[in-house]
Amino acid sequence: MNYRLIALDVDGTLLNDDHELTEQTIETIQEVHDQGAHIVLCTGRAPDSTLPILQQLGLEGTMITHNGAATVHADERGKTLVNEFSFTLPEIAPMLDYVRTEGIHFDVCTSFNMYIERIGEYEKEMYTKFLVSPKLVTDVSELGLPIVKFTLFSNPEMLDRVQQEWDEQQLYGHLRMIRSGDLFIDVMSAKANKGNALKALAATLEIDPSEIMAIGNYYNDLEMMAFAGLGIAVENSPDGVKEAADAVTASNNDEGVHKALVKYCL
Template sequence: MKYRLIALDVDGTLLNDDHVLTEKTIATIQEVHDQGCHIVLCTGRAPDSTLPLLQQLGLEGTMITHNGAATVYADERGLTLVNEFAFTVPEIEPMLNYVRREAIHFDVCTSFNMYIERISDYEKQMYKKFLITPKLVTSVSELGLPIVKYTLFSQPDVLDRVQQDWEEQQLYGHLRMIRSGDLFIDVMNPIANKGNALKTLASSLEIDPSEIMAIGNYFNDLEMMDFAGLGVAVANSPEGVLQAADVITSSNNDEGVHEALIKYCLSY
């Protein structure tokens, strides 16, 4: 097999719009794995909400989580932190003041936990969909813990305004602000991305980039798609992601991951 490692984005790529992992996709991933290929889920999710999907695939191994900010190994003993790119809460205090004033929902994440200051039924449904159980605290400013990701959740027009304001004011300072979905903005360590995490992992496994295929659907997938020997975009990706990809597969609702694995890994 040409590819020794397959990096898979989860939401909008591996899962369909109903957040379902289809049986056909599971079977194809298992076949690729059984032929000696590493399967690595690369997601904006936390480890706890990624692990059930790895288990559904019947696999153990490394997961790149929090958009590359935390790499975790999962086996029968549980979760072990392999690497993280962290920052401190004081570094995001200007942005915290902004979202509190504007009543925009946010959470902050350590590698293994998520913290929020308030929650409505709308946010509860979102967290339920992503298999997340956040911890409610009075103020995240008092946590005193290393943070790997700070996320805003709101409607696209609200986040468009936030993105413009923060860029004009350089409110995120030396940190990195990315749009990880229509409804999400993430702020992270400037070197934290899926590409850098994948590069570190590949080096530890002695796998050349030419032996890696990465499949994604959004702008937070671009670095890993660029690092991989073959960068694949599912058809439901935004135009900028489609243009950046080496090849395009079917959409997440049409089992694009299954199609790409059949075409580029299992065809003889």
């Protein structure tokens, strides 16, 4: 099959556990790109922390960021917002009260910026790892900006409890809550997911879903893997993700993206 669009999750999929790209993976992606395929990074990251990965691959083009809430085009002229699914800060007021009371770290994101109310060394280390520089404000509620993502960062046990309680209380209302990693919960517009963003991009490029390959590692990748003609999970994915995939490749620490591209594209 000649895949015309390759959608790649970043953390836990494209990057190894040291948040690095291997030279072999870079070379293989460039080869697939040179054969005419669009390479699209589909990530929970913001545009500013996704762009360095795209540049390291020697590419420019469209990035699906914030787990599908913001699609951004990047080239030598800069970054341009293509599409976003946003919501307002009053819509998350009950959740803000909860995380402040419980002392859970959180941030809120517009398409291009991230805002926090406090930060410790543990959080600084996490943001540094993901190439993020959040803006410190007194009260995010006073920003008055459209928001694309509200993220909690804590230990898995705490987030398990949050997930259960917010589900029981439907605290997120008409918004969508997803577990985007062991240490993260994201709240976004109900329309925002990587699958919907990929569908919109494919329509713009006039690419059929059967001509798309998507590779991911977590539950926030399921919609894009389902939309693609071939959805692949890396070996380090949870069992539920691997069961939903069409195929499984090697882990992110064993160049799973490289091996999948060689097998299905080269």
